[in-house]
Structures are given as C-alpha cells and as structure tokens.
Amino acid sequence: MDGFNVAQLLDDREERYKKQIEMITVHNLPIISFTINTPGSEKNNKIIKHIFESGLKEIESVLLNNSIEIMDRYYSTDGLSGPIIILSLSSNPIKLKELMIGIENKHSLGRLLDIDVIDEQLKHISRTDLGFETRKCLICNEYAKICSRSQRHDMTDVLNKFYDICFSYLANQNKKT
Structure with missing residues (x-):
C-alpha cells in the first residue's frame, strides 16, 4: 500500500468504534460489525471487496432466514x-452470535470473516462466551491471536494462505455460473 500510515489506520479503526457505539446508543x-480478517497493510482492494460482499450476502441470508429485522445499517x-x-x-445478541459463528465455521470463506456481535451494554459477545473455541491461525492450529501478536x-506465508x-x-463461484 503506497503511503501506508499506521496512525491513519488506527484513526480509521477508532472512527469505526465510535460508529458502533453510536448505533448501539441510538x-x-x-449490532453486528462485519469486516474481513485481512493480514498485512493492504486492507482494501477488488478481491477483498468481493470477498466482503460475498460474506455480507451470507450474513443477510442468515438474518432473513431467521426473521431477524435489520433496523439500521452503516456501510x-x-x-x-x-x-x-x-x-x-x-434480536437477542446470543442468538446473533450463534448464527454468526455458524457462518464463520461453515462458510468456505468463514476463516476470513470477522463478524463481531456487541450487545446493548457495549459488551462483545465472544465465541468463548458461548462455549466455542477461539479462532485458529490460518497457517497452523494455534490460536490466531497468539500467532498474530507474536508474529x-x-x-x-500468511498473505499467500489468505x-x-x-x-x-x-x-x-465461477464454476457455478
């Protein structure tokens, strides 16, 4: 990414956090906050956007199939x-998280999808809150956060796997069309 700036990236993430708080408060x-678990500094290209749209389509399908109404959206x-x-x-945040874990665990892109559920008290509902293991690394079978933090x-290798x-x-998808 030309001109990559960590401070700007952190500012962008802070703005996202503020938007999450605002939507919960209003x-x-x-809420569900959906992004792509993208390694490296390049977070926004055509491939990532396409993968994001595919993940979003799956989330919206699951919500519709479970009669969960979308009251507002920020995109x-x-x-x-x-x-x-x-x-x-x-909807109930526990039910939401269970449904989103289902997508993360079963969809072919699930390892790349970052689907957070945050309740009305601003608490992140985690996989471990519901008795599920934390996410695994793309490369090995260790917990993803451990590998990420320790680099x-x-x-x-991580980008190649992604x-x-x-x-x-x-x-x-091309074979299906």
Missing part, C-alpha cells in the same frame, strides 16, 4: 482498514 439494540468500503458494515438488529509466521482461500472461493 437504537438500544445489539463503508473506502476506509483504510477495509470494508465494513454495522447492522443494528432487533509467529512470515507475512508472505489469497489462496480467496482465489479458491472465487474459482468455485
């Missing part, structure tokens, strides 16, 4: 930290 409802595809959608939902793997998943998904 509607007094839980941005041009931030430094990549595309995001925040959905204010008329255990070469970034080239894009392998993306390209495999896109190839399968």
